[in-house]
Amino acid sequence: MNYQVILPAAGQGKRMGAGKNKLLLEIGNVPVFIHTLRVFESDPECTGIYLAINPQDEEEIRILLKEHQITKVAAMAEGGQERQHSVYNAAKAASGEQVVLVHDAARPFITRDLLQPLVKAAWEKGAAVLAVPLKDTVKKADGNLITETLERSCLWAVQTPQAFRVSSLLEAHRKAEEDGFLGTDDASLVERLGNEVVIVQGSYDNIKLTTPEDIYFAEAIIKKRSHI
């Protein structure tokens, strides 16, 4: 089933502390966001890629797209203050398919085999996210005083891509903007409207490059994959 994908790529990478957008850093001698783009470029069911970018990165991004022969970028929208604003800006440009994925450009290890189950689930249920079962025990605390140990068997670490019927994603973002609601992922905007979101099992390799040690994990994943 065909889909389009929105890739928010307009962050500052503050937690990475590289002094520039972390997506332009190289892992395995290729910029992070090019790894991500290659997955969708090579998927025949992806009909268009919509990037949200910072104007200051635009020239470098255009050069890299050409150099790495990425041809499916249909539009580039200007990023916003928060990830949510960047996604909404790009979502307004996306049209043509019934299902749209939102995927962090900072998660370069997504694999194609995970995409179709997600697209299918979104088509059937309205919205779906990739997630993996939590491995740690999670506790709630008031300051440093623990108030509750959460039941781990029902906890999931949610990833991207997250898939939506286009109308559902746009409505959820419109309503969030109207209500001044800011979520850390797109599914939460759909959930707050009372609409169902289902989980599709993701992969522990599908990490988000957030802090400097993630670069070591990323290099290890690249090395592992080069031996397969």
Ligand SMILES: Nc1ccn([C@@H]2O[C@H](COP(=O)(O)OP(=O)(O)OP(=O)(O)O)[C@@H](O)[C@H]2O)c(=O)n1
């Ligand atoms: N205003 C923003 C913030 C984030 N993102 C994108 O959303 C994804 C996930 O965000 P995160 O990992 O938090 O990236 P940064 O915002 O760059 O990191 P930080 O919060 O450390 O500054 C990344 O691909 C990032 O480029 C975006 O498009 N627009």
Ligand SMILES: C[C@](O)(CO)[C@H](O)COP(=O)(O)O
């Ligand atoms: C969308 C996300 O990647 C799901 O895990 C995550 O919520 C993004 O959070 P961040 O605050 O932008 O790192």
